[in-house]
Amino acid sequence: xxxxxxxxxxxxxxxxxxxxxxxxxxxxxxxxxxxxxxxxxxxxxxxxxxxxxxxxxxxxxxxxxxxxxxxxxxxxxxxxxxxxxxxxxxxxxxxxxxxxxxxxxxxxxxxxxxxxxxxxxxxxxxxxxxxxxxxxxxxxxxxxxxxxxxxxxxxxxxxxxxxxxxxxxxxxxxxxxxxxxxxxxxxxxxxxxxxxxxxxxxxxxxxxxxxxxxxxxxxxxxxxxxxxxxxxxxxxxxxxxxxxxxxxxxxxxxxxxxxxxxxxxxxxxxxxxxxxxxxxxxxxxxxxxxxxxxxxxxxxxxxxxxxxxxxxxxxxxxxxxxxxxxxxxxxxxxxxxxxxxxxxxxxxxxxxxxxxxxxxxxxxxxxxxxxxxxxxxxxxxxxxxxxxxxxxxxxxxxxxxxxxxxxxxxxxxxxxxxxxxxxxxxxxxxxxxxxxxxxxxxxxxxxxxxxxxxxxxxxxxxxxxxxxxxxxxxxxxxxxxxxxxxxxxxxxxxxxxxxxxxxxxxxxxxxxxxxxxxxxxxxxxxxxxxxxxxxxx
Numbered sequence: 001x002x003x004x005x006x007x008x009x010x011x012x013x014x015x016x017x018x019x020x021x022x023x024x025x026x027x028x029x030x031x032x033x034x035x036x037x038x039x040x041x042x043x044x045x046x047x048x049x050x051x052x053x054x055x056x057x058x059x060x061x062x063x064x065x066x067x068x069x070x071x072x073x074x075x076x077x078x079x080x081x082x083x084x085x086x087x088x089x090x091x092x093x094x095x096x097x098x099x100x101x102x103x104x105x106x107x108x109x110x111x112x113x114x115x116x117x118x119x120x121x122x123x124x125x126x127x128x129x130x131x132x133x134x135x136x137x138x139x140x141x142x143x144x145x146x147x148x149x150x151x152x153x154x155x156x157x158x159x160x161x162x163x164x165x166x167x168x169x170x171x172x173x174x175x176x177x178x179x180x181x182x183x184x185x186x187x188x189x190x191x192x193x194x195x196x197x198x199x200x201x202x203x204x205x206x207x208x209x210x211x212x213x214x215x216x217x218x219x220x221x222x223x224x225x226x227x228x229x230x231x232x233x234x235x236x237x238x239x240x241x242x243x244x245x246x247x248x249x250x251x252x253x254x255x256x257x258x259x260x261x262x263x264x265x266x267x268x269x270x271x272x273x274x275x276x277x278x279x280x281x282x283x284x285x286x287x288x289x290x291x292x293x294x295x296x297x298x299x300x301x302x303x304x305x306x307x308x309x310x311x312x313x314x315x316x317x318x319x320x321x322x323x324x325x326x327x328x329x330x331x332x333x334x335x336x337x338x339x340x341x342x343x344x345x346x347x348x349x350x351x352x353x354x355x356x357x358x359x360x361x362x363x364x365x366x367x368x369x370x371x372x373x374x375x376x377x378x379x380x381x382x383x384x385x386x387x388x389x390x391x392x393x394x395x396x397x398x399x400x401x402x403x404x405x406x407x408x409x410x411x412x413x414x415x416x417x418x419x420x421x422x423x424x425x426x427x428x429x430x431x432x433x434x435x436x437x438x439x440x441x442x443x444x445x446x447x448x449x450x451x452x453x454x455x456x457x458x459x460x461x462x463x464x465x466x467x468x469x470x471x472x473x474x475x476x477x478x479x480x481x482x483x484x485x486x487x488x489x490x491x492x493x494x495x496x497x498x499x500x501x502x503x504x505x506x507x508x509x510x511x512x513x514x515x516x517x518x519x520x521x522x523x524x525x526x527x528x529x530x531x532x533x534x535x536x537x
Contacts, residue, residue: 001026002065002177002205003048009056010043017043018229019056025177030199031207032216032238035226037449037477041209044226045069045179068175074166076154080146083154083165084137087172091133094125140168143194144187145363160186171198178206184215185474188363189500189527211478213238214502252307259304270294324465325389326353328494329374334383336369343369345518347383351494358505359498360527360534361515367498368398370515371468374496394464398471401451406444410434410454413443418461432457449475456484465493473501502527 002025009019017040025031025048033041046052048059049069061067076083086092098121104114129136141147146164149157157165163186170178178199184192196218199206207224210216216223216238223234223241232248234241270291277287327350334347343366351357361367372378373385375393404413415425429439432453446454452475459467467488473481481504488495488508499505505512505527513522514534523530 001060002062003067004060005044005048005057006060007057008044008047008054008059010040010047010052011055016229018226018231021057021229021231023048023224023231025205025207027176027205028203029205029207029222030220031205031222031224032220032241033207033209033224033226034216034238034241034478036479037447039226040229041226042181045181045207045209048179062176065177066173066175067177067179068170068173069179070163070166070170070181073159073162074169078154079150080152080154080157080165081137081150084141084150084169084172085133087169088130088133091125091128091130094121094128094130097121098125136172137168140171140198143191143198144168145191164191174204176204178202178204180206181209182211183208184210184212184500186363187500188365189360189502190362192500192502211473211476211481212501212503213478213481214506249307252304256304256306259301263298263301266294266298270298323492324353324391324494327351327388328353328355328391328466329388329496330384330386331374332384334370334373334385335381336366336373336378337381342518344373344380347518347520349513349520349522351496353388353494354492355511356495356509357497357511357513357522358509358527359496359513359515359520360500360505365515366518367515368470370520371395371470371496371498375468391466392462392464393466393468394459394462395468396452396455396459396470396472398474399451401443401446401455404443406442408443409440410443410446411439414454414458417458420461428461429454429457447475449477449480452476453480456487467491467493467495467497469495469497469499471499471501472497473499473504 004025005021005023008021008023010017023044033044035041043052047054049067050059051069074083098118101114101118101121104110105118107114125131137150138147141150144164144167146161146168149161149165154162154165167180167183183195187195192212192215196215199219206219208216208220218237220237221235223236223238225232225234225241225245232245234244236244273287273291273294277284277291280287329349329351331347331349334344334349335342336344347370359367359370369378373380374387375395376385401413408416411422411425411429414429415422418425418428420428426439434450434453434457443451452472469488472484476484481501485504485507495508497505497509507526509526511522511524512527512530512534513520514530516534521534523533525533
């Protein structure tokens, strides 16, 4: 047992997030921590690393065990490589000792003692992999796709790039327990697949919060499901958990129904006994006593709560009143340069009405740039882009609402795009899980998932026939992802999507284009079906 959180209680404001909750992480375990947004998953990680205090309960960490957790975007002054090298704290101390001893060995009077000590320190340095530091940094940097940042200043990186570098540092620290909160959010597909392989071979324990169902299936063999402040354990990967949870819910519902039938029969029997007792002349005290005994038995019965079979989900359905022409987008010999760097090199693409095309590629390969050129948000360096007739685009960016005034309220932003009364707006927004006074929140107060839901609510009430999606599942919980998948599947227009979510790609897209070295190669089939073809090209 490496980490134990026992009888934990956490309160935010007046709301109890959970109480009497116990969670254990044992050596070698691969755990997925799942649950709705806001259920307290990240809070659990912060409690286990003592970044937040417990309101009640205890935390136990095995003596000497190191827990690695990327809590937030890290800050650092200096080069990225220096930041990564700082993760080898013990090796750096040994290196400094060796340098001091080397200086002493120049003095003949200190040579023998310094040489003996140097041998001990060097032996430990070698045993801990001191001469392999550069190789380890290169391996993890290449895997996570950050090798191009190694000589950049840390401050110059974007938030997503800093997060990836922070993940690299934690992997280099090689802690006994890895706590990873949405580790795939800023990674491209190739980096995610590298991370999967790395974690499968990792000697320590791993606990992962993720909405990436494919990733969880590949890595974990145990699921902790945090729901309504309670933790339920499932021994298997994510797909096993979904099936087993459904079976448990159905069994609980059957038990609930059986108990309700029993309660109904007992109440009817009590009622009959009282009637019979009162009809007797004189009243039959024996029957009254039997009725009272049954009432006490009914009161003592541990009642089964009605299981929540269908939790609240977004109500999403894309409408298309006016279809586009047969040819939606035609791109010919498209090139895009930034300074002297060629991002897109001779792209040819023909998208027809009702196509479902996914574009996959490494971060920085030009996927989002290609989408922006299609929409006229950027100009090509060379080539042509032609939109077909009657094309109405709905664009969902990676960071929805970034263009909006942060002080605008949620409902005002919605009504600036959809002309409805306040009452109608509140009814519509409730279908996207914005209830009561939550519609008056400022945009700056919304989480990533809430921003995505608001943008989807607007899409649903606009006449669009071309959906362009840029990493749409990044901030959505699993239930919302499932609703989005169903809506995309039922949409009768054309869909173009950039995503690293392989579950979403496999479920919704029957054509996949791989953007590699500025070239776009298109194949018939979903991601799993076309990945091998793309790698062989």
